[in-house]
Amino acid sequence: MNSTQCYHCGDSCDDNLIQFDEKSFCCNGCKTVYEIFSDNDLTCYYDFQDSPGAIPTEIQGKYDFLESSEIADKLLDFNDGNTQIVTLYIPHIHCSSCIWVLENLHKLNPKITASQVDFPKKKVRITFGSDKTSLKEIVLLLSAIGYEPYISLEDYEGGKKAVDRSLIYKLGIAGFAFGNVMFLSFPEYFEVDGFWLEKYKNVFRWLMFAFSLPVVFYAGKDYFISAFKGLSSKILNIDVPIALGIFVLFIRSTFEIIFDLGTGFFDSLTGLVFFLLLGKFFQQKTYNFLSFERDYKSYFPIAVTRIKENKEENIQVYNIEKGDRLLIRNQELIPVDGILISENAAIDYSFVTGEAEPVQKKSGDKLFAGGKQLSGVIEMEVLVSVSQSYLTQLWSNDVFQKNKESHFKTITDNISKNFTIIVLAIAFISTAFWLYFDASKALNVFTAVLIIACPCAIALAAPFTLGNMLRIFGKQKFYLKNATVVEQLAAINSIIFDKTGTLTTSKESKISYHGIALNQQEKSILKSSLRASNHPLSRTLYHTFQDAEILTISDYQEIVGKGIQVSYNGVNLKLGSSSFVNNQQEQSVLDTAVHISFNNQYKGKFIFKNSYRKGVKSLFDVLQNNYDLSVVSGDNEGEIKFLQENLPKGTDLLFNQKPEDKLNVVASLQQNNKKVMMIGDGLNDAGALAQSDVGIALSENINVFSPACDGILDASKFNKIETFIKASKKAITIIKYCFILSLCYNVVGLYFAVTGQLMPVIAAILMPLSSISIVVFTTISTNVLGNKIK
Structure with a gap:
């Protein structure tokens, strides 16, 4: 190989020559792909053809404009000088294989820190080090592996994307060709002799061949492209058997008419592509109908x-x-x-x-x-x-999902690969059998098996069911981070509640002050300090100082779980717990209180009479039968008697708990094989929310937002927690029914395909019908479930 050519893609290395393993590469992307092949003993990839990797020539120079920092900044979501984050629209995203490739970009380019796919919106969010790589290099890498992003600054700024009608065009062409090929096949179907046989047989056959060309090379090209990219990335995706079936039908049919052996299978071929595209069109429309936006995007409880x-x-x-x-x-x-x-x-x-x-x-x-x-x-x-x-x-950042992997997510990620391997094995074994016993059935069996046994229905069950549940929960003001949380919610058997701001509501609290009267300056310093805090008690107390002046305080420190310490013009203020303020006068009074001191002189305390949310007692009474219940609070034991009288016996009551103590309580339950849901206000509970299997932040529309939580529940729906958990369990049951239904489809379909009783075109009709039936079943079932929640 010429040393100036890239060993991987064959492009010129004159501008950027990289030597590795005694081979030349034009860029780090090509070198990295070669290293991956080499590390996995797959360098035979290069034995089939010189420079088999390809970078489309139209990409070269196309994205030079990204070298401009002014333009790149308009595309970046985040840029602090070291780390950059960009969200790119990738039109080609269409299956779980695409998700796997795009979420493993760091394996192709180690300079990429993380990548996360938003499948319904066909977007990928990429985090990378700006000192190590550039936006242009990432876009070129995506283009090189077949996922060229759609970048238009005008559309990007306007928030609009060009409507992609290509699927409609392909569906129209496939349908037109299918109808005409069926019409041209009538003489063959009815075995017409004489005039037809002598004059027009070959004309009709070549017309069918002509109609099949745009179907195979335009309408069906996405299946070939997807299969090729999947194989290039060492993935057996669900499009591999479909592409193989289309290819075999076309080659066999063309061979038959060239050598006048028969009319071929052009009717099956065009019908296959038409019905596959029809199924894809239905899925796309259903995705749009379900709208994975979830209502929290239009009403975010912050x-x-x-x-x-x-x-x-x-x-x-x-x-x-x-x-x-x-x-x-x-x-x-x-x-x-x-x-x-x-x-x-x-x-x-x-x-x-x-x-x-x-x-x-x-x-x-x-x-x-x-x-x-x-x-x-x-x-x-x-x-x-x-x-x-x-x-x-x-x-939905992956930073907060490290320990919360989902069983169903794993099924979705792996099903296409494992299923495709099984399907290909069945196809080749059954074809070999029929080649030996009855060669005339071998091709039909091969293509029918490849088409009928598609895991689309299985792969659709979880996302459609859980996606619809997200929408239903959203309408009830219960906003979940993603579909995975629904499944995690269904597995819960232990629930922990925070007290202040969760069981209690600050909107109805009564405040009284006990201590030395404060002068106007002290009130102003106190109000200005409370102004900076988001703790529920601080926010409630802040609104009691209507007339005090607001000061600019620069020396401010808030110690989570303890209190606030500020300094202003030589005046030092402490407010918070009794121990933090160093109150020597505090006796064993067990009220919820905020203590204050100025210049280490104790002034007094604000006592809060908590008002509990409506429905707390009835909610705990319902939950006690199926869940282990706990109340974990940072407050003192002032209301332990009230809680013991009003909550079910056996409810664990823990007080004086620091944020790290709450986290440890969750962790200890998990060590005892408990699936824990933590419900808090998102402030002092952030660690416990992140540690729990499901962390729910209760919102009264305050200015606190914790990405560590898995869901946000509007405070007005607090009494419906048990209803939401029960609905999640029923959603998982619906998915299991879908799996059973889909398995029956495949077992029955494969039986008729392997025994040679199923024509490829019938298989092509049944495949989208199975997907449609799964989607209809999940949609109807979840909507019925949603009506019960109301």
């Missing part, structure tokens, strides 16, 4: 404080507009990109990048959506309106 005319007001995130001035409190998520107005800030971008090291920002610096404020209260100006899709994508 608010933000906007400063307008020197007044603070709570608004929903989707009402934020460019130019708005926002107040971001301690531990609060930044919902939009903006400019920092305050002097400085410490931003935690771990929700976005997984890196927990806070980033220091100064006035005028750009802040990115998804960061969490760690240094008190800041103000910022909005650069762009909020994107719900970005927030929900952030919520």
Whole structure:
């Protein structure tokens, strides 16, 4: 091989020559693919053809515009100088194989940190180090492996994508060709002799051949492309047997008419492609109908404080507009990109990048959506309106799913590979059998087996059932992160509740002050300190100081589970638990209280009379029969008597629990083989929510958002928790019924195919019908289930 040619793809290496293993490569992508083949002893790939890997020539130079940082910034979701995140629209995404390839990009390019596919939207979110690689290099890599992204700055900024009507065109062509081939086949069907036999037999046969060409090379090309890419990536996807069946039918039929051996199988061939595309069209329409948007994207239970005319007001995130001035409190998520107005800030971008090291920002610096404020209260100006899709994508970040893998997700990921291997084995064995006993049936058997035994129905059962449940739950104001959570919810056998902000509601709390009267300056310092906190008690107390002046406090520290410490013009304030404030006067009073001291002099305490949510007692009474129940609180034991009297016997009551203690409680239950659901307010419970099998954050529309949780439940639906769990269990039962139904399809279908009693065109009709029946069954069943929830 010429040393100036790439060993993998054959392109010129003059511009960028990379030597490895005594071979030349034009880019790191080609070198990496070669290394993967080499490490897995698959270098025989190169024995079949010189430079078999291919980069489309039209790609060269096509994405040079991405070298411009100004253009690239418009495409990036996040860019802090070291880590960059981009979401790209990939039109070719269509099956589980695509998901596997795109979520394993780091194996092709180690500079890519992570990649996550949004299958219904055909998007992939890629995280990479900007100092190691570039957006252009990633786009070229995607293009080289057959997943060229659709990039249009105009469409990107407008939020619109060109409507893809290619499937409709292909379906139309396949249907037109199928109808005409069937019409031209009538003389053969009825064995017409004489005039037909002498004059027009060959004309009709070559016309059928002509009609089959656009069907195979245009309408059916996606199956060949998908199969080729799957095999290139060492994956046996569900399109491999289909592509093989189409290919065998076409070659055999062409061979027969060239040598005048018969009319071929062009009717079966065109009918096969038509019905396959019809099934795909139905699936696409059904996906759009179910709309995996889930309602939380249009109503996200997170608010933000906007400063307008020197007044603070709570608004929903989707009402934020460019130019708005926002107040971001301690531990609060930044919902939009903006400019920092305050002097400085410490931003935690771990929700976005997984890196927990806070980033220091100064006035005028750009802040990115998804960061969490760690240094008190800041103000910022909005650069762009909020994107719900970005927030929900952030919520679904793999960083928070490391220990929460799903059984059904594993089935979806692996089913096509294992199923295809079995199907191919059955096809070749049965064909070999018929070649020996009756060669005339061998081709029919081969193609019928390949077509009838498609795992589409099995693969569709879980996503359609669980996806529909997400939509149904969303309408009931129960917003789950993804479909996997439904299955995890169904397995729950232990439930832990936080108390403050979960069992109790701050909206009806009564506050009384006991201690030394505060002067106006102390009230202002106290109010300004509370202003920066998101704890339910802090927020409730803040609203009691209506007339106090707001001060700018830069020295602010909030210690989770303990309290707040601030300094302003030589005045030091502590507020929080009795032990944190060092109150020596505190006796054994067991009320929920916030203690305060100024310059280490104890002033007094604010006592909260908690108001419990409606339905707490009835909910616990229903849950006690099937679940282990616990209440874990950071408060003291002031209300233990009330809870013992009102909650079922056997409910574990744990008080004075720090955030790490709550996490340990969850972990200890899991060690005893318990499947734990933690329900908290998302603040002091973040660690426990992340540790639990299912973490649910209860929302009263406050400014707290925890990506560590798996779901958000509107506080008004608190009493329906048991109903949601029961519905999840029934959804899993529906999936199991679908598996049984699909298995029956395949067993019966394979029997008739292997025994030579099933024509390929009939198999092509039955395959989409089995998928349609599964989707109809899941949709009807889940909708009936949804009506019962209401």
